[in-house]
Amino acid sequence: MDEEKNSPPAGGAGRPMFQGNWKCSECDKEITELPFQPNEGQELSCKECYAKKRNTQRSSRPMVQGNWTCSDCGKAITELPFQPSEGQSLSCRDCYLAKKNS
Ligand SMILES: [Zn+2]
Numbered sequence: 001m002d003e004e005k006n007s008p009p010a011g012g013a014g015r016p017m018f019q020g021n022w023k024c025s026e027c028d029k030e031i032t033e034l035p036f037q038p039n040e041g042q043e044l045s046c047k048e049c050y051a052k053k054r055n056t057q058r059s060s061r062p063m064v065q066g067n068w069t070c071s072d073c074g075k076a077i078t079e080l081p082f083q084p085s086e087g088q089s090l091s092c093r094d095c096y097l098a099k100k101n102s
């Protein structure tokens with residue numbers, strides 16, 4: 001019901017933690033507290049895996065998974081940093097960067 005309202009941790013004190021009994025979807029480790037209330041069936045990551053993922057992505061922006069085609073070169077696009085609207089022309093990362101730099 002609630003929209004995702006788990007804002008990125010600001011590192012401040014007094015952040016409410018939710019106690020529970022979950023499992024990390026990556027390493028199966030037990031998770032006993034989370035900074036947000038997870039939805040049922042939501043994939044959860046323990047602190048270590050979360051940090052690892054954050055490091056590899058280098059940004060905390062969520063990626064939208066899907067199956068699109070680049071309107072410039074016809075390459076398949078499988079993830080985007082935003083949810084595209086229907087009929088929107090999309091560019092793969094290469095074309096996007098090429099356009100940006102031109
Ligand atoms: Zn883990």
Ligand SMILES: [Zn+2]
Nearest residue numbers: 070073092095
């Ligand atoms: Zn392209």
